[in-house]
Amino acid sequence: MAVKVDQEACIGCGVCADICPQVFEMKDDKAVVVEGANCDDAGCCQEAADSCPTEAIAIE
Numbered sequence: 001m002a003v004k005v006d007q008e009a010c011i012g013c014g015v016c017a018d019i020c021p022q023v024f025e026m027k028d029d030k031a032v033v034v035e036g037a038n039c040d041d042a043g044c045c046q047e048a049a050d051s052c053p054t055e056a057i058a059i060e
């Protein structure tokens with residue numbers, strides 16, 4: 001499954017990177033997907049998406 005962070009919607013709270021550091025990291029005060037990471041390997045992706053206050057994380 002591919003995962004994306006909407007850079008417009010992200011407010012840089014860091015919650016996703018705390019919950020799921022395998023997939024999300026902070027860069028210039030926004031969350032980005034770690035290069036090469038995907039949600040098939042990481043069991044924490046959905047939890048991170050559900051915890052995002054602005055629903056900026058899309059899992060496809």
Ligand code: SF4
Pocket residue numbers: 005009010011012013014015016017030031051052053054055056057
């Ligand atoms: S949880 Fe949402 S708003 Fe917070 S850093 Fe991650 S993508 Fe951005």
